[in-house]
Amino acid sequence: MSVRVYNTLTRKKEEFVPLTPGHVRIYACGVTVYDLSHVGHARSAMVFDVIQRYFRFKGYRVTFVRNFTDVEDKIIRRANAEGVLAAELSERYVQAFREDMAAIGVAPADVEPKATEHIPEMVALIERLVTKGFAYTVDGDVYFEIRRFPPYGRLSGKNLDELLAGARVEVDERKRDPRDFALWKSSKPGEPAWPSPWGPGRPGWHIECSAMAMKYLGESFDIHGGGEDLIFPHHECEIAQSEADTGRPLARYWLHNGMVTFRAEKMSKSLGNILSIREFVKRHDPDAFRLFVLGTHYRHPIEWSEERVQESARAVERLTRLIHDVQTFWSGAGGDSTLPDELRTFRTRFVAALDDDFNTPQALGVLFELSHVLYEYAEHASVDAGARAAVIVGVQEMTNLMRVLGFLERGYEPSGAPPEIERLVQERGQARARHDWRHADQLRDEIQGRGFSVEDTPSGPRVTRRSA
RNA sequence: GGCGGCGUAGCCAAGUGGCCAAGGCGGAGGUCUGCAAAACCUCUAUUCAGCGGUUCGAAUCCGCUCGCCGCCUCCA
Incomplete structure (x- = not known):
């Protein structure tokens, strides 16, 4: 094409x-x-x-x-x-x-x-x-x-x-x-x-x-x-x-x-x-800016707005969280399975959008739709090996497509939490295991105080660096 | 004044003749959860600035009206 x-x-x-x-x-x-x-x-x-x-x-x-x-x-x-x-x-x-x-x-x-x-x-x-x-x-x-x-x-x-x-x-x-x-x-x-x-x-x-x-x-x-x-x-x-x-x-x-x-x-x-x-870079994630820019067709004007960029930051998180989760919870699993048929259409639609005068807003729409499908797989991934394999290969595909648009250029650090944070997270996990909620909550506050957040998911704790 | 373009849900934004008008943010329910938060799922425009026309059929084509932007000066 x-x-x-x-x-x-x-x-x-x-x-x-x-x-x-x-x-x-x-x-x-x-x-x-x-x-x-x-x-x-x-x-x-x-x-x-x-x-x-x-x-x-x-x-x-x-x-x-x-x-x-x-x-x-x-x-x-x-x-x-x-x-x-x-x-x-x-x-x-x-x-x-x-x-x-x-x-x-x-x-x-x-x-x-x-x-x-x-x-x-x-x-x-x-x-x-x-x-x-x-x-x-x-x-x-x-x-x-x-x-x-x-x-x-x-x-x-x-x-x-x-x-x-x-x-x-x-x-x-x-x-x-x-x-x-x-x-x-x-x-x-x-x-x-x-x-x-x-x-x-x-x-x-x-x-x-x-x-x-x-x-x-x-x-x-x-x-x-x-x-x-x-x-x-x-x-x-x-x-x-x-x-x-x-x-x-x-x-x-x-x-x-x-x-x-x-x-x-x-x-x-x-x-x-x-x-x-x-000035912008001090306050915002570069990929949030990229989404802000690519969310409107390149020939149309964009009205600058802090609020709009923050919306973009939330949106881009939707995409990157999945990548993060796969790398955290299932890295190494799954191997080199092939892309399920259900996931093949997304690349086709993504390319068709960009072929048409670089319609990045439409291409992004395809990526968000892909993410929905992958999240559904992810729901079952901890118990279903087939779903897990699909998520892993699907996220790989999504990563590739995002890179075409220049996202993830600066690398994504899924396990970027320093050892001392990891230790706190583990300690909190132990506290939760013995139902010591008070200590667990203290540790969560402590982790947050150090610029990270921890969320509990069915697959384990999700640790992320908190953006300013 | 001349040229170019825009007006789509609470906000942002694709779609430019024909299945339910993408997607994001927000909002409302639900699931999960020790709690909180987050996340995920579902729902959220009988209608596309207004009026008239062409057509079997228009957000999409034509005309007019209203509002807005860019260029005509250095400018991404």
């Missing part, structure tokens, strides 16, 4: 066919590293993380590129304000981003290029655009002339005349057309600068992605992704630059994730309604 993806370019779901059979090449726009990333950035990264994982699961070879924008006005401004080099500031936030991604279980990309390390490629691309007549120079700046590229506006559905009428485009008399955008900007004193045929300067806002995508994925590749707020102008400009140069489609499929809103507005630095990933 093939994957169907919604393509922003055509506004339709299309069958996904890679340019090179068996190999998927993906470029996703990363972050501008001038500050800590927030949960909106995290959503975007997680969405493309899951897409990338899913293609691998389907047996494709995947080359996944996610860039860092490390030269930009805000970086420069902030670095100057702090009295550090722009490169120092951006490197700090590159590291922070990587730590944040690791904390929420988002895998690193295969290539994570930085703009500043690809200046020569950008200069070369701009030179070609000038030579081919798509760009012109003014006082050390280079602009892309959009009138020379008729498809401009196709991705975003913009009408060029209306764009002009919008009149919010910055007016610069030197430009031939107000809608032309900068490929190269001459540097002012105190700004980072690189040599170029047009004098010292720095790249414009969009050229880095064109140059880096071309370098690592070729002139034409499969999927280009990013937040939907990048459709215009960023991706529109990328298409113009790249396709004007190569004459070939930059990417065949354009995928865009919906925004995270907060207080009914897009979460963004400029509005001040943000929550950093760092």
Whole structure:
């Protein structure tokens, strides 16, 4: 079965066919590293993380590129304000981003290029655009002339005349057309600068992605992704630059994730309604965030809410508790039995959901249904070897499917209770056996005081680390 | 103003022409339990913002109305 993806370019779901059979090449726009990333950035990264994982699961070879924008006005401004080099500031936030991604279980990309390390490629691309007549120079700046590229506006559905009428485009008399955008900007004193045929300067806002995508994925590749707020102008400009140069489609499929809103507005630095990933991770389980993100289709907006994340945490526990129980009570039992027919359909439905434009909410629904069936087996597992075998193999299956979505990335510690806790649990068990309830309850309090909880089940005590 | 999208149970959220409208959270019963807690099971929308139309048949297609969001400016 093939994957169907919604393509922003055509506004339709299309069958996904890679340019090179068996190999998927993906470029996703990363972050501008001038500050800590927030949960909106995290959503975007997680969405493309899951897409990338899913293609691998389907047996494709995947080359996944996610860039860092490390030269930009805000970086420069902030670095100057702090009295550090722009490169120092951006490197700090590159590291922070990587730590944040690791904390929420988002895998690193295969290539994570930085703009500043690809200046020569950008200069070369701009030179070609000038030579081919798509760009012109003014006082050390280079602009892309959009009138020379008729498809401009196709991705975003913009009408060029209306764009002009919008009149919010910055007016610069030197430009031939107000809608032309900068490929190269001459540097002012105190700004980072690189040599170029047009004098010292720095790249414009969009050229880095064109140059880096071309370098690592070729002139034409499969999927280009990013937040939907990048459709215009960023991706529109990328298409113009790249396709004007190569004459070939930059990417065949354009995928865009919906925004995270907060207080009914897009979460963004400029509005001040943000929550950093760092802040989030202090309070919540990464898999709770993953469920929060994947519980809504990637193209739809999500309203941020603490309460919603806590709900997600409770929901994800439903899934992981089963894994925990199997590892605690029946590890080693059962062996390598095959999956009962009743359980085979779940993988089929799970895959069908994800094949349909990565419908993670539906795929999660399948996992929850699977968990119900497994819990029913688990009811009899302590007395019924067949049920026990089914639970064990079924939980293995569920674990595999959850991993496709990136859950359980940081490992699950079923027997993670330290020895002293285990000792208390055992002691409590003995107390309960002699009906010494007072002592048993004391021990339970003691265990809880140390950050663990103990619950009594027919199969034995279930010990779990209590989340904050 | 232009472009794109959304409005489904108390809350969140799939479903986009035809079996009982997934799933999660919450709630109500029940089972288990020394107790408590947790867990598990069952139930929880004759109805899909409103109105009109197309159709044998619509939450799903078309039109209008109302409400909301994103983009049009740096932005995941």
